[in-house]
Amino acid sequence: METKFTFSDLLFENKRRKPQEFAEIAKELRRDIIKSLAMAKSGHTGGPLGLSDIFSVLFFGDVLRYKADDPKWDKRDKFVLSGGHLCPVLYSCLARAGYFPIEELSTLRKYGTRLQGHPGLDTELPGIETAAGSLGQGISIAAGMAMTHKLLDKTDQRVFSLTGDGELQEGSVWETAMSAAQYKLDNLCWIVDDNDCQIDGRVKDVMNIKPLDKKFEAFGFNVIECDGHDIDDIINAFDKFIANHESGSGKPTVIIAKTFMGRGVSFMEDLHTWHGNPPSFEQAEKALEELK
Numbered sequence: 001m002e003t004k005f006t007f008s009d010l011l012f013e014n015k016r017r018k019p020q021e022f023a024e025i026a027k028e029l030r031r032d033i034i035k036s037l038a039m040a041k042s043g044h045t046g047g048p049l050g051l052s053d054i055f056s057v058l059f060f061g062d063v064l065r066y067k068a069d070d071p072k073w074d075k076r077d078k079f080v081l082s083g084g085h086l087c088p089v090l091y092s093c094l095a096r097a098g099y100f101p102i103e104e105l106s107t108l109r110k111y112g113t114r115l116q117g118h119p120g121l122d123t124e125l126p127g128i129e130t131a132a133g134s135l136g137q138g139i140s141i142a143a144g145m146a147m148t149h150k151l152l153d154k155t156d157q158r159v160f161s162l163t164g165d166g167e168l169q170e171g172s173v174w175e176t177a178m179s180a181a182q183y184k185l186d187n188l189c190w191i192v193d194d195n196d197c198q199i200d201g202r203v204k205d206v207m208n209i210k211p212l213d214k215k216f217e218a219f220g221f222n223v224i225e226c227d228g229h230d231i232d233d234i235i236n237a238f239d240k241f242i243a244n245h246e247s248g249s250g251k252p253t254v255i256i257a258k259t260f261m262g263r264g265v266s267f268m269e270d271l272h273t274w275h276g277n278p279p280s281f282e283q284a285e286k287a288l289e290e291l292k
């Protein structure tokens with residue numbers, strides 16, 4: 001059966017708001033994720049759902065500075081999604097910020113479209129700063145961007161980047177951590193999606209990466225821990241990063257955000273089996289009923 005969902009036409013401004021407004025935005029992002037994945041019939045559902053609260057604040061809470069009608073604005077902050085497979089939540093944010101038509105979310109993962117299963121530069125989708133998908137690479141590129149802004153251009157642009165927790169099993173991320181501290185990249189905000197789920201099971205069972213706070217502290221980071229589903233906590237975490245940057249501390253920031261894969265849909269929550277599976281049409285309808 002051909003699955004077809006329609007997308008609401010809501011665009012969101014990037015401004016400070018009440019927690020309840022962010023919760024509503026996050027719900028809209030989750031609805032987009034469910035619909036686009038069901039229509040794609042393949043892709044990653046659980047991670048993007050778990051990140052919707054953080055993304056609602058990052059993109060629509062006056063944290064990331066950008067102009068959707070001028071994607072290459074030379075004073076913009078950058079966002080690099082290092083875990084490229086998590087892109088459905090990024091695509092939803094970009095569409096709802098006005099980078100491209102919202103209806104284009106229905107083209108996720110279809111051959112020849114701009115919304116590929118892992119973001120690429122070849123598709124020239126506005127708002128995408130770099131290709132990603134090979135785990136560990138995006139965060140290195142983000143640190144390189146932060147280095148350029150701070151040391152070469154000497155601007156106050158910030159670079160935000162998100163890695164999964166399973167992604168931290170890649171050795172290269174720790175080289176990035178070392179160099180971010182060495183080059184005093186206090187304009188780098190590294191967000192870790194600490195959901196203890198990865199493709200094959202629990203992160204702690206596949207290859208334990210804990211204790212993350214102590215590891216990043218030892219590397220010289222400004223370590224912030226937050227509940228990735230508590231809007232106030234998320235706002236507070238980004239505020240602390242901004243204050244750290246503005247103080248010129250020289251310390252890169254990591255926000256370790258405790259999240260649950262699949263958050264928002266009862267039958268997906270905290271199950272690694274939703275790492276890389278789309279909902280069927282029936283499951284999507286059930287999920288959308290919960291996300292009303």
Ligand SMILES: Cc1ncc(C[n+]2csc(CCOP(=O)(O)OP(=O)(O)O)c2C)c(N)n1
Nearest residue numbers: 047133134135164165166167197198199275
């Ligand atoms: C270098 C590299 N190795 C393996 C993969 C395959 N892969 C894609 S996602 C993933 C698990 C990542 O886990 P995590 O970062 O925790 O993401 P989540 O499960 O939370 O979405 C793996 C192993 C890849 N994309 N890149």
